[in-house]
Amino acid sequence: MQQSSKILWNTEASPNYYKIAFPYPENYPAIGSGQFFMVRVAEGSDPLLRRALAVYRVGGVDVFPELKGPGLSAVEFLYRAVGRGTGFLAKKREGDSLDWVGPLGNSYTLPKEGAHHYLVAGGTGLSSLYVLAKELIKIFPVSSVHLMVGGRSQKDILCLPDFEPLGIQISVTTEDGTKGARGRVTDVLESALRTVPSDSAHVYTAGPIPMMAKVASISKERKIACQVSLEGPMGCGFGICLGCSVEIFEKGERKYRLLCKHGPIFNSEEVYWGEA
Amino acid sequence: MKPDLSVQIGSIHLQNPVLAASGTFGYGEEVDLFDVNLLGGIVTKGLSPKPRMGNPPPRIVETGAGMLNTIGLENVGVEAFVREKLPRIGHLKAAIIANVFGGTVEDYVTVAQRLEGEKGIAALELNISCPNVHQGGMEFGNDPGLAAEVVRAVKRATRFPVIVKLSPNVTDVRLVAKAVEDAGADALSLINTIPGMAVDVYTRRPLLKNITGGLSGPAIKPIAIRMVWQVSKVVSIPIIGIGGIATARDALEFLIAGASAVQVGTANFYEPLTMPRILSGLEEFLHSQEIPSIRNLIGTLQV
Numbered sequence: 001m002q003q004s005s006k007i008l009w010n011t012e013a014s015p016n017y018y019k020i021a022f023p024y025p026e027n028y029p030a031i032g033s034g035q036f037f038m039v040r041v042a043e044g045s046d047p048l049l050r051r052a053l054a055v056y057r058v059g060g061v062d063v064f065p066e067l068k069g070p071g072l073s074a075v076e077f078l079y080r081a082v083g084r085g086t087g088f089l090a091k092k093r094e095g096d097s098l099d100w101v102g103p104l105g106n107s108y109t110l111p112k113e114g115a116h117h118y119l120v121a122g123g124t125g126l127s128s129l130y131v132l133a134k135e136l137i138k139i140f141p142v143s144s145v146h147l148m149v150g151g152r153s154q155k156d157i158l159c160l161p162d163f164e165p166l167g168i169q170i171s172v173t174t175e176d177g178t179k180g181a182r183g184r185v186t187d188v189l190e191s192a193l194r195t196v197p198s199d200s201a202h203v204y205t206a207g208p209i210p211m212m213a214k215v216a217s218i219s220k221e222r223k224i225a226c227q228v229s230l231e232g233p234m235g236c237g238f239g240i241c242l243g244c245s246v247e248i249f250e251k252g253e254r255k256y257r258l259l260c261k262h263g264p265i266f267n268s269e270e271v272y273w274g275e276a
Numbered sequence: 277m278k279p280d281l282s283v284q285i286g287s288i289h290l291q292n293p294v295l296a297a298s299g300t301f302g303y304g305e306e307v308d309l310f311d312v313n314l315l316g317g318i319v320t321k322g323l324s325p326k327p328r329m330g331n332p333p334p335r336i337v338e339t340g341a342g343m344l345n346t347i348g349l350e351n352v353g354v355e356a357f358v359r360e361k362l363p364r365i366g367h368l369k370a371a372i373i374a375n376v377f378g379g380t381v382e383d384y385v386t387v388a389q390r391l392e393g394e395k396g397i398a399a400l401e402l403n404i405s406c407p408n409v410h411q412g413g414m415e416f417g418n419d420p421g422l423a424a425e426v427v428r429a430v431k432r433a434t435r436f437p438v439i440v441k442l443s444p445n446v447t448d449v450r451l452v453a454k455a456v457e458d459a460g461a462d463a464l465s466l467i468n469t470i471p472g473m474a475v476d477v478y479t480r481r482p483l484l485k486n487i488t489g490g491l492s493g494p495a496i497k498p499i500a501i502r503m504v505w506q507v508s509k510v511v512s513i514p515i516i517g518i519g520g521i522a523t524a525r526d527a528l529e530f531l532i533a534g535a536s537a538v539q540v541g542t543a544n545f546y547e548p549l550t551m552p553r554i555l556s557g558l559e560e561f562l563h564s565q566e567i568p569s570i571r572n573l574i575g576t577l578q579v
Contacts, residue, residue, distance in 0.1 A: 002309050002548060040546070045341040045494040045522065049546050101309070101548060235336050235343065236545035240302045242347045243336030256329055256350070 001029060004099045008074055009066065010092050014158050016081050017124065018090050022098055024058065024075035031058050031075060032107030033132035034206075034229055034265045038237035040099040041088040051085045052234050052260075053077040054206075055103065056127040057162065078127035078159065104237050105264050108132050108204055108227050110139065115200040119147045120189055120215050122207025126158055128229045128264075129206055133166055142167045146192065150185025150211070154178035186214040198223045205229070209273070216268035226268035234260050247272035279562035280569040281555070283316070283536050285514045286437050286462040288398050290316040290371055290537060292558070293570060294527065294551050297518055297541035298322055298375035298401065298441070299347065303357065304365040309548045314555060316537060317371035319465075320357065322403050324377060325386040327353035337474050337483040342493030342520070343542060344472050346486035349377060349406075354390045366396020373439065377403040380410055381429050388433040400436050402426060404456075405443040405468045417443030417468070420455035427459035437462040439516065444470050444496075444503060453507045464507060465516035465539060467500045493542040494520040501533050508534025508575055522550055524557025534575045 005022035013019045024031075038050035057063050060073040067074060081090040092098065117136050119129045126149060136145045145168040151157050152175045163170060171188050172180025181188070193201060201222075205215040206229035219226035235241030239261035248257040248270045257263065281292035295317035301307060304318040312318065330350025337344050352361065357374070365372055374397050378384040384402060391397060404417035404426055416422045423440070430438055440456045442449055444467040453464055469490025474483040482488075500519025508515055517535030521527055522543040530538050543550040562570060 047338060048341060048343060048493055048542070049338050233334065233336060233338075235345075236548075238307070238548070240300060240306050241336065241345070241545045242299075242330065242350050243345060245330065245333045245335055245350075247332070256333075 002099070002101045004097045007092055007094055007096050007098050009094055010090070013078065014155055017078065017158055018081060019056065019076055019078055019159075020053070020089070020092070020098070021064070021074045021076040022100070024073055026060075026073055029103055031055055031103045031131065033135050034108045034128045035103040035105050036237070036264065037075075037077070037100045037102030038104060038234070039089070041085045047085045047088065049085075049235055050101065050237060051089065052231075052237055053079055054124070054127045054229070054264075055131060057130050078124050080124050101237060105260055106262065108135075108265050110135055111202050111225070114140065114202045115144055116192075116196045116202070117145045118189055118192060118201065118203045119145065120185055120203065120205040120207070120211075121147065121149050122151060122185065122211045123156060124158070125205070125207030125229065127206075129204065130162065132204060133163065133168055137166060137168065143169065145169065146171070148173070148185050148188050148192075149180075150174070150188075150207075152176065186211060186218060189215060190218050193218065193222050193224060203227070205268075212268075213273040216271065216273065219268060227265055228268045228271060230259055230264050230266060230271070232259050236260070277568070279559055279567065280571070281558060281562075283571060283574070285399070285439070285516065285536055288371060288437055288463075291369060292316040292555055293531065293537035294554050294558075295319055295371075295373070295516065295537060295539045296544060296551065297539035298403065300541040300544045303352075303361040304368065304370075304372065305361070307544075307548060310552045313369040314552055315370040317373055317398065318365070318368070319373045319375050319401055319539060320361070321351050322349050322375045322377045323351055323354045323357050323387050323391075324349065325354060325383050325390075327351065327356065332485045334483065334485055335489075337489070339472070339474055339491065340495060342491050342495030344474060344484060344489035344491055345469070346484050346489035348486070354387045358390060358394055362394060362396055366394075371398035372396055373399045373401050375401045375403055375441070376430070377406050379406060379408065381426055384426050385429050385433045388430045388436075391436070392434050397436060399439055399462070400430065400434060401439040401441050401465060402430060403441050403468065405441070405445065415443060415445065417452060418446055420451045423452050424455040424459035427456045427461050431460040439463040439465050441468055441518075442466040442503075442507070443468045444499060449503045450506055450510045453511050457511045457513050461513060463514045463516060464511065465518055466507060467496070467503050467519050470496055470499065492520070494522055496520050497526060501529055504530055504535050505533040505577065521554070522547065524554045524561060527554050527558060528561060528573065531570065531573050532575070532577050534577065536574050
C-alpha cells in the first residue's frame with residue numbers, strides 16, 4: 001500500500017545512523033522478516049527516486065515504550081546517512097510527513113526444524129534481523145537463537161539494547177577490539193559452526209557484501225543452509241522498472257532476478273558473489 | 277457536467293488520454309496500488325521474437341531530476357506474452373498496446389505476425405530506437421529510410437493500427453516522422469529516452485555496466501515538448517507525447533503543444549499513483565476552465 005504518514009521519531013542511534021518510525025496500525029498489511037519500504041526523501045523531482053529502507057522493528061507499546069497509549073503500533077527503520085538521499089531523510093523531524101510504499105519484497109524462510117539459528121549482522125544489516133529473531137523465538141527455544149554482530153569499531157555496533165530483552169544469545173566483535181571480542185564476526189560464526197551438526201544449524205545474514213560472501217562460504221563448507229539479505233539501488237521497489245537485477249544461479253543456470261521482488265532474501269548458494 | 281476526457285488515436289478510441297509507457301508498467305498486471313481500468317491505455321514491455329534476459333547490472337542510476345537506464349529490453353518474448361500475460365489483461369477497459377522491437381525487419385514482422393488477430397490488443401507500438409544488426413548497428417530510428425522500411429513491413433503483417441515510437445537521437449525528428457507517416461504509420465509516439473552517461477569519480481568507472489543508458493524523467497520534458505510541437509506541424513496523424521510527465525499540468529503542456537494523448541513513464545517508478553492523479557487533475561482543470569472536452573485543447577498552442 002501507499003500512504004503518507006507523520007514521522008513519530010527520526011533520531012540518531014549512533015553517529016550517522018538513524019532510527020525513523022511512523023504509525024503502522026495493526027490492520028495494515030503484515031510485515032515479514034527482511035521486508036522493506038520505499039520512501040520519498042523530498043518533494044519534487046530531485047532526488048527523483050524513492051529510497052529503500054529495511055524494516056527494523058514493528059510492534060506496539062511492548063516494543064516501543066515511546067508510543068503514547070495502548071492500541072498504537074509503529075514500524076521503525078534503521079538507516080545510515082550516506083548519500084544525498086539519506087541525507088535529506090536524516091533532516092526530517094518528528095511530525096513531518098513521509099510518503100511510503102510497502103511492505104515490499106520477500107521474507108526469510110523459517111525452517112521447520114533446527115536446534116541452532118545464527119543471525120550474522122554487520123552495520124545496518126542488523127535491521128533486517130530483528131523481526132526474524134522475534135519470529136524464530138516464537139517457534140524455537142530462545143536459547144537456540146544466536147545473534148552475532150560485527151563491525152570495525154564500537155561506533156559500528158548498533159542498537160544492542162533493543163535485542164537484549166529478547167533473551168537470545170548475543171556475541172559482539174570489533175576489528176579494533178573497542179567493543180566485545182577483537183576480531184571478525186565471521187570467525188565467531190566459523191568456530192560456532194564447528195561445534196554443531198550441520199543438519200541442525202541455520203544461518204541468516206545481512207550486512208556488507210564481503211562479510212556475507214564469507215558467511216556464505218563458511219556455511220557452504222559445512223553444508224549449512226544460509227539465507228542472505230542483498231542490498232542495491234532500486235528504481236521502483238515493486239518489480240516494474242527491472243533496474244535492480246542481480247545475478248542468480250537457479251539449478252546451475254545463470255539468471256537475473258529482481259532484488260525488490262524475488263529478493264531481497266536469497267539462498268546464499270544462488271547468489272553470484274563476483275570478486276568478493 | 278463531467279468533462280469528457282475521451283480521445284481518438286486514429287481508429288483507437290481511448291476513454292482518456294493517459295497511458296502507461298512501455299517498460300514502466302510491466303505487462304499491465306504487476307501494479308496493484310490503483311485500479312488500472314481507470315487508464316486510457318497500457319503500453320506493454322517491449323516484445324521480441326524470443327525471450328531476452330537483458331543487460332548486466334548496474335542497470336539504473338539516478339541523475340538530476342531524471343534517471344539513466346540500460347535494462348536491455350528484458351522481456352518474456354512474444355509467445356509467453358500471448359499465452360500467459362495477454363489473457364490476464366485483454367479484458368481491461370484500458371486499451372492494451374503491444375510494444376514491439378527487433379534487431380532486424382524480420383524480427384518486427386515475426387512479433388507482429390504472432391500478435392495478429394489476438395483478442396484484447398488495441399494497437400502495436402514499434403520501438404525503432406534499436407540497432408539494426410544488418411546495418412552495422414545503425415539505429416532504425418536514426419534513418420528515415422530504415423524506419424519507413426520497418427513500418428511498411430509491419431503494416432503488411434498486421435491489421436492492428438501501428439504507432440511508431442520515435443527516437444530523439446536524431447538531427448531532425450521531423451524527417452523520420454514524415455517518412456514513417458508516408459510508410460503508413462497510424463500514429464506517432466515521442467520521445468524515447470535520450471542517450472546519456474554518468475561517472476563514479478572515485479573508481480573512474482561509468483555508473484552503468486553498459487557505460488551509456490537512456491535518460492528519462494522530468495529532466496527531458498522540455499525537449500520532448502519541443503519535438504512534439506515540431507512534429508505536429510508536419511504530420512497529420514495523431515501524436516502521443518512522452519517525456520518526463522508527472523503532473524496534470526505536464527500532460528496539458530503536451531496536449532496543447534499538439535499531442536492527442538500522453539504516456540507516463542518514469543514517474544510510475546517513484547510515484548505509483550501518478551496516472552490516477554493526472555486523470556483527476558485533468559478533470560479539475562477542464563471543469564475550472566469550463567472546457568467541455570479534452571479534445572478542445574489538443575494542438576491549440578498560440579504562437
